[in-house]
Every structure is written in C-alpha cells, then in structure tokens.
Amino acid sequence: MSTLLEKRKSKIFNFHGPIAAPVTQFDSNGNLDTSKVFEYLQHLVKIGTKGLYLSGTTGEGLSLSIDEKFQLIDAWRKALDRLPAEDQPLTIVHASSTVVGDIVKYIKRAEELNFDCVALLPPLYYRPTTKELMVDYYKQILNLAAPDMPFLYYNNYTTSPLNFEMEDFIELALDKIPQLCAIKWSHYNLHQFSNLQIRFGTRIKICPGMNEILLSTVVFGCDAPILSTLSIPEFANWFKSLDQAVKRGDLVQARRDQEAITLETIKLRKVGYLTGIKAELNRQLNSLGIYFGVPRSPVYIKL
Incomplete structure (x- = not known):
C-alpha cells in the first residue's frame, strides 16, 4: 500500500460526524443547475454537517x-x-x-479534484456469481482509475441479495483491494x-445509511451516518441529540429522537421519499434563493 493511500484511508477511518447526501438541484425545466451549490453548502455546514456524499441515490447520480x-x-x-480549510x-x-x-472517467475526475473517497454499488444488472468475480470487478476499476483513492x-x-x-x-x-476502507450500510438487516x-469494525469504517435503524447503529459505535435527510435542519438536530444522548447513557432521550x-x-x-425531501428543502431554503426542483423521471411523483 502506498503512503498516500494509507494517509487517505486513515482520514476516512478516523472521521466522526454526520455525512449529508445532498440532493442535486434542477431548474424548472429539469436541467442541472449548479448556480446555488455554494449557498447549499453554507446551509449544510451551518446545521452541523461534517461530510458530503455526492451523486449518490439522493443526488440522483444514476440519472445524470x-x-x-x-x-x-x-x-x-x-x-x-x-470555505476555510478547517x-x-x-x-x-x-x-x-x-x-x-464512465465509472473510470468519473473516479479519475474525482481524484483530480481532490475529493477524499469514491463509492460504488455492486454491478447493477449483470451480477457477479462469486465473491471472487466481484472483488475482481472493483479491483480492476480502482487500479485503472485511481490506485491511491480510498x-x-x-x-x-x-441491490441485495x-x-x-x-x-x-x-x-x-x-x-x-487495498483501497477498501468503508461500507455504507443502507439496509434494514441489523443482524448482518x-x-x-x-468482525471488521476495527479494520473498516461502517457508515449507517438508514434513518429507521439509526439508534441501533449508533449504540454499536457507528458515528458517521450517511443520510439523505441530513440536509433538513430538524433531522440534523435529531441526530445530534440522539448521538449525544447515547454517549451520556440517556436512552430515553435517544429513543425519543x-x-x-x-x-x-x-x-x-x-409522498415518495426523494420527492418529499426535495419538496421540504424547496420550502425551507426558499428564503436563501435555493430551488432544488423535482426528481427526474422515473422517480418523480406528482404532489
């Protein structure tokens, strides 16, 4: 493992705090609109966001x-x-x-722009039949695109099972795969x-990705959730309260949160999860001049 990769992986493994999965902004005609990204970022920092998970499910990356x-x-x-570096x-x-x-091109661009980490789902349609094939899939992509990218x-x-x-x-x-350093766990299976x-919590960062099982995962010591709702101030506040309550042993308050x-x-x-999130953000951040539009088809559900 290179010294650079080791340093970058250490940053991910030792990270603590809520990671927001930002929605992607579209104009009223459904075109990508990046004119208010900085204002959106300022909002996220203000409500306590410590990390960003870009162009994921919530960011409609597969529709771009x-x-x-x-x-x-x-x-x-x-x-x-x-923003200031700190x-x-x-x-x-x-x-x-x-x-x-396209995956290779995108990862290369992400590394050129000095982002910290890249995330990938399993293959979406043609599924590997063995663990060896899936490991080879990731290994070849990462080695070709960015060998020193976590x-x-x-x-x-x-995408299961x-x-x-x-x-x-x-x-x-x-x-x-030396680049592997974290898992985003967007699944209800608490047993797994x-x-x-x-088994792996001392070797890899496991980031919860489901609102409904957040308390259980925090009790297990997972302190870096990646959640689509963390752009909404109330959700950010509830998570902070829940996290602090668990740390001081106040499970009554944690359960309330x-x-x-x-x-x-x-x-x-x-109302449709992503549709509802965008509608709520349109309502709450309108005063900042930020418009998020509606999700692209086939996600959008008319309200």
Whole structure:
C-alpha cells in the first residue's frame, strides 16, 4: 500500500460526524443547475454537517449523464474551496454506473479534484456469481482509475441479495483491494450489520445509511451516518441529540429522537421519499434563493 493511500484511508477511518447526501438541484425545466451549490453548502455546514456524499441515490447520480456528473462535482469543488480549510467537510463521490468506462472517467475526475473517497454499488444488472468475480470487478476499476483513492463499498437494500455471503466478500475484499476502507450500510438487516461491525469494525469504517435503524447503529459505535435527510435542519438536530444522548447513557432521550426521525421518515416515504425531501428543502431554503426542483423521471411523483 502506498503512503498516500494509507494517509487517505486513515482520514476516512478516523472521521466522526454526520455525512449529508445532498440532493442535486434542477431548474424548472429539469436541467442541472449548479448556480446555488455554494449557498447549499453554507446551509449544510451551518446545521452541523461534517461530510458530503455526492451523486449518490439522493443526488440522483444514476440519472445524470457523465458530463452532468463532471459539472456537478466541479461545482462542488469550487464551492468547497471557498470555505476555510478547517471548515471543509469530508467528501465522498458516488460513481456507480452501468457503463464501466464512465465509472473510470468519473473516479479519475474525482481524484483530480481532490475529493477524499469514491463509492460504488455492486454491478447493477449483470451480477457477479462469486465473491471472487466481484472483488475482481472493483479491483480492476480502482487500479485503472485511481490506485491511491480510498474506496467505500455501498451496500443498498435495493441491490441485495448478493449471490454469496456479504461477510465472506468483505473478508476477501479487505485482503485483495487495498483501497477498501468503508461500507455504507443502507439496509434494514441489523443482524448482518452487527456481524460486520463485530468482525471488521476495527479494520473498516461502517457508515449507517438508514434513518429507521439509526439508534441501533449508533449504540454499536457507528458515528458517521450517511443520510439523505441530513440536509433538513430538524433531522440534523435529531441526530445530534440522539448521538449525544447515547454517549451520556440517556436512552430515553435517544429513543425519543429515534421516534421523531422514524415518524418524519414515514411521512416522507408516503409522498415518495426523494420527492418529499426535495419538496421540504424547496420550502425551507426558499428564503436563501435555493430551488432544488423535482426528481427526474422515473422517480418523480406528482404532489
């Protein structure tokens, strides 16, 4: 492992704090609009965000062309560079696509722009039949695109189940992929989550990605959730309160915070999760002159 990769991985592993998955802003015609990225970033920093997870599920990365993805992270890089160095959040760029060549191009651009980490889902359609094939898939992409770029494995419940045991895959991946340093756990399976945390928690950062199981994951010591709702001030405040309550042993307050998070998440899911998040942000941040638009088809549900 190179010294540079080791240093970058250490930054991810030792990171603590909430990581927001920003939504991507579109204008009223559905075109990418990066004109207010800095204002959005200022809002996120103000409400306590310590990290960013760009162009993921919430950021509609899979609905963006490769050129749009370049425009998006270019805009975020320019916005980040306007902040003092001590205020700049940790940055993770989600790069999944069905086109491997685009994944490589996007990771290369992310490294050129000095983002901290790259995230990838498993292949979305043609699924590897063995853990060895999936390890080879990631290894070839990362070595070709950015050998010194830390890698976060994105486990999303919509891409499960795999054709092999998750724990066996992670064990092999840690042995064969030096860039692997973190997992985004967007799954309701707490049994498997606890197994992973117990087996690999001293070797890899596990970042919870589901609102509804947040308390359980924080109790396990996971202190860097990646959540789509952390752009909304109330959710950011509930997480901070929950995290602090767990640390001081106040599980009554922690349960209250979890209940508030869960109930509001249910409300968002009833109208369409991403649609609801964008609608709430449009309402709350309108005074800052920020408009997020609506999600691109086929996600958008007319309200």
